[in-house]
Amino acid sequence: MNLVKEHDQVYKEYLNFINETIKDVKSIRRTKKFILKKEDVATEKEISQIEGDSSVAEEIEESEIKQKRASSKIYNFSNGDVYIGKMVDGNMDGTGIYTFSTEEGTMEYVGDFKDDMKHGKGIFTFSNGNSYAGGFENDLMNGIGKMIYSSKDEYIGNWKDGQKNGVGIYIWEEGSVYVGEFRNSKMEGYGTCYNKEGKIIYEGEWKNNLVHGKGTYTWQEGKIYTGDFLHGKKHGTGTFYLNNELVYDGTWKFDKPSICNRSLDELFSSKF
Incomplete structure (x- = not known):
């Protein structure tokens, strides 16, 4: 481990x-x-x-x-x-x-x-x-x-x-590991999650066994999100990087970037 x-x-x-x-x-x-x-x-x-x-x-x-x-x-x-x-x-x-x-x-x-x-x-x-x-x-x-x-x-x-x-x-x-705080047998508080290769994939706040609060999530493909989470979803204010380059910094709603309460997909598909 x-x-x-x-x-x-x-x-x-x-x-x-x-x-x-x-x-x-x-x-x-x-x-x-x-x-x-x-x-x-x-x-x-x-x-x-x-x-x-x-x-x-x-x-x-x-x-x-x-x-x-x-x-x-x-x-x-x-x-x-x-x-x-x-x-x-x-x-x-x-x-x-x-x-x-x-x-x-x-x-x-x-x-x-x-x-x-x-x-x-x-x-x-x-x-x-x-x-x-x-x-x-x-x-x-x-x-x-x-x-x-x-x-x-x-x-x-x-x-x-x-x-x-x-x-x-x-x-x-299967080898994944969580190290951090527990309350009433659930991951709750501050904690770090490792994948089976020993690399950190998430570090931040948890609630009721889900990422919740402030934290940083890292994918193997060079993707990094740091910001707010809500019940396991990227939700609130956050920044997304790809290969250390800033891609998006702003509001997120249920795992998707959101502008004026609309996702980027919705904005790009809109007809003006």
């Missing part, structure tokens, strides 16, 4: 954090193998206590429960969910692996837990094939994270409460 030096440095910083997360997850998976080999499975009484069966809970001494839950083991819950890791006071706490099923398919989280929630660093695999590696807070994707989509597109950057927010990098499967 060819990016300008500033953007390349940001990408490397994000990637370092993701690689640390992947390293931690590999360690947790090694621990899982050790626990499976020991066959250290939580008893039915322990499971009932965790799931809130008070009649069984009375049969277990509280000190015994805390002691058992402090060590990592296999928890097979009555709804089919499986947790391999540590329990503290009936909650997943520490590092572990949680696997569960929905109508859409099976999902898995490997990483840090706190009070039964994903909290810290980890990898979450979605039922639709998407995979996220990075930070979590209160069960939601927060901080730096990387999402690999089932389409083979990728996003690496900042997240807030499960949404892409802040500066991030989106890479399409």
